[in-house]
Amino acid sequence: MEIWTLDHPQHGRLELRQGFDAEFLADDPGWPQPEEGDVVDGTGASAPVRAGERAPLDAPLRDRVRARVKNPPLRLQVRIKGEVTGRYPRTGVGEVRLKNPKTEKDGFSTVESNPASNLRRLRVQANALSDILSVQFREGSSVVEFDPPPGSRGARRQAAMESSSVKRILYPLMGGLGKAGGAILVLVLFPLLAKLLPDWQVDLPEFHLPRIRLPVPTMPQIHLPVPRLPEWEIDVPSLPGWLRTVLEHDEVWKPVLLGLVLGVVAVRNHRRSERQKAAWAAERAVAGEARVGQASSTSRS
Structure with missing residues (x-):
C-alpha cells in the first residue's frame, strides 16, 4: 500500500492511501464491499478477495501494462488524524473534497464545521496505469504538496523534478x-x-436534387459613407509548410x-x-522552544 502524507498544523496528519482490496480490508473491515457481478457463495459470504502486486519500478512498460490488466483496481482512502474520512473505488478521481458531515450527507470528516471546509480538497495526479504522481492539499489559494511514500514511482518522479x-x-x-x-x-x-496506396478512380453516377425556388423579399439597401484607409504593403516572410500545417x-x-x-x-x-x-x-520549532522553556521554568519553581 502506498501512503501519501502531509502533517498540517491545523488539520493534523492527512493521508491518502492507495492499495488493493486485500490491503484495505486488513485495516478497514467491511470495505470495499463486493461490486455488482462479483461471485458470492450460497451462504451469502463475499467471494475471496484478490490480492494485487505492483510492478517493480524498473519493470518495462509491457510488464507494467500486464500487471495493470491482471491486478484488481487500485482504490483510494482518505484519513484525517488516523480516521477514515473518504473511500473511493478507483484511482482516477482527480480531485477529492474534504467533506463536512454536519453540512453534507454524503461525506465524513473530522475537519471542523465552517463554510471554508468546502474549499479544502486534495488534487490527485495519476498516469494511465493508475500510478499516483503527485498529491496536493489545496485550501483557498494555499497549495501544499504531500510527501510521497519512499520507493514509489511518485517519489522517484519528485526526486527527478527537484533535481x-x-x-x-x-x-x-x-x-x-x-x-x-x-x-x-x-x-x-x-x-x-x-503516397503508398494506389490511386483508384471510381466513376460514380451523378445525382442532382431538385431545386425549389421560393420568393425572397428584397430588403432596402442603405449606403453609409465609409472612410478609406491608406493601404500599406508589408512584406511578411512566408511560414514553412510544416508550421502552417501545425497551426x-x-x-x-x-x-x-x-x-x-x-x-x-x-x-x-x-x-x-x-x-x-x-x-x-519554523512555527513548530518556536513552539517546541516555548514548551521547553516553560517546562524548565516550572521545574525550577
Missing part, C-alpha cells in the same frame, strides 16, 4: 505532447499512407501549450509549497 527546474517544466510538457501524440501521428502517417490543426499545438503552462504552474506551486512547509517547520 532541476528544467525537469519540473519538462515532465508536464511531455504530458502535453503525449496528449497530442495521436493528432501528430495522424498528420504524419496519413500523408505517407496516401491549422489546433489539436496538436493546444496540448503542447497546455503542457507548457502546466509546467510553469507546477514550478510556482512547488516553490509555494516549499515556502509553506518551511514556515510550518
Whole structure:
C-alpha cells in the first residue's frame, strides 16, 4: 500500500492511501464491499478477495501494462488524524473534497464545521496505469504538496523534478505532447499512407436534387459613407509548410501549450509549497522552544 502524507498544523496528519482490496480490508473491515457481478457463495459470504502486486519500478512498460490488466483496481482512502474520512473505488478521481458531515450527507470528516471546509480538497495526479504522481492539499489559494511514500514511482518522479527546474517544466510538457501524440501521428502517417496506396478512380453516377425556388423579399439597401484607409504593403516572410500545417490543426499545438503552462504552474506551486512547509517547520520549532522553556521554568519553581 502506498501512503501519501502531509502533517498540517491545523488539520493534523492527512493521508491518502492507495492499495488493493486485500490491503484495505486488513485495516478497514467491511470495505470495499463486493461490486455488482462479483461471485458470492450460497451462504451469502463475499467471494475471496484478490490480492494485487505492483510492478517493480524498473519493470518495462509491457510488464507494467500486464500487471495493470491482471491486478484488481487500485482504490483510494482518505484519513484525517488516523480516521477514515473518504473511500473511493478507483484511482482516477482527480480531485477529492474534504467533506463536512454536519453540512453534507454524503461525506465524513473530522475537519471542523465552517463554510471554508468546502474549499479544502486534495488534487490527485495519476498516469494511465493508475500510478499516483503527485498529491496536493489545496485550501483557498494555499497549495501544499504531500510527501510521497519512499520507493514509489511518485517519489522517484519528485526526486527527478527537484533535481532541476528544467525537469519540473519538462515532465508536464511531455504530458502535453503525449496528449497530442495521436493528432501528430495522424498528420504524419496519413500523408505517407496516401503516397503508398494506389490511386483508384471510381466513376460514380451523378445525382442532382431538385431545386425549389421560393420568393425572397428584397430588403432596402442603405449606403453609409465609409472612410478609406491608406493601404500599406508589408512584406511578411512566408511560414514553412510544416508550421502552417501545425497551426491549422489546433489539436496538436493546444496540448503542447497546455503542457507548457502546466509546467510553469507546477514550478510556482512547488516553490509555494516549499515556502509553506518551511514556515510550518519554523512555527513548530518556536513552539517546541516555548514548551521547553516553560517546562524548565516550572521545574525550577
